[in-house]
Amino acid sequence: MNRRIFLGAALAVASAPTFARRNLDTPRILSFHHLHTDERLTLTYRKGDHYQRSSLARLNDFLRDFRTGDIATIDPQLFDLLYDIKQSLGHTDAVFEIVSGYRSPKTNAMLSRTSSGVAKRSLHMSGKAIDIRVSDMPTRSIRDAALRLSRGGVGYYSRSNFVHLDTGTVRQWGA
Numbered sequence: 001m002n003r004r005i006f007l008g009a010a011l012a013v014a015s016a017p018t019f020a021r022r023n024l025d026t027p028r029i030l031s032f033h034h035l036h037t038d039e040r041l042t043l044t045y046r047k048g049d050h051y052q053r054s055s056l057a058r059l060n061d062f063l064r065d066f067r068t069g070d071i072a073t074i075d076p077q078l079f080d081l082l083y084d085i086k087q088s089l090g091h092t093d094a095v096f097e098i099v100s101g102y103r104s105p106k107t108n109a110m111l112s113r114t115s116s117g118v119a120k121r122s123l124h125m126s127g128k129a130i131d132i133r134v135s136d137m138p139t140r141s142i143r144d145a146a147l148r149l150s151r152g153g154v155g156y157y158s159r160s161n162f163v164h165l166d167t168g169t170v171r172q173w174g175a
Contacts (some may be wrong), residue, residue: 063101129166
């Protein structure tokens with residue numbers, strides 16, 4: 001091995017931890033607009049490998065059941081999924097419009113009685129599902145990005161113009 005190749009390889013190895021550390025320290029920021037309460041929220045929910053406890057608490061409140069006021073713990077992996085979707089679409093300033101976040105069992109039962117599209121054991125009731133859209137993006141683009149990530153359930157509701165995402169088993173439904 002000649003000296004130039006050796007030095008180049010040594011430099012690459014030496015700089016790799018710095019590059020990796022820089023990526024791990026990148027703050028993960030999400031923006032939301034709740035369509036039923038008209039509330040807006042932008043926050044850093046994670047820095048590196050560390051979820052920001054106060055931000056998660058704010059998100060739990062933001063995504064509460066707007067019909068009953070009940071609050072549940074939302075699965076942080078759901079926020080990672082949203083972040084990865086916006087990154088994969090190159091839409092770093094995306095504002096996720098919330099159609100549905102947490103649903104209390106009471107709300108879910110009422111909705112399942114009045115709509116065939118509501119699961120009786122919905123993951124919304126355990127804080128593992130969210131229904132979203134982004135105003136300046138086709139919902140099929142969001143669906144396609146979520147399917148490429150292959151992490152959880154993806155439901156596509158083209159007539160109602162939203163995408164269901166959850167952190168359950170990998171599956172899909174809708175046109």
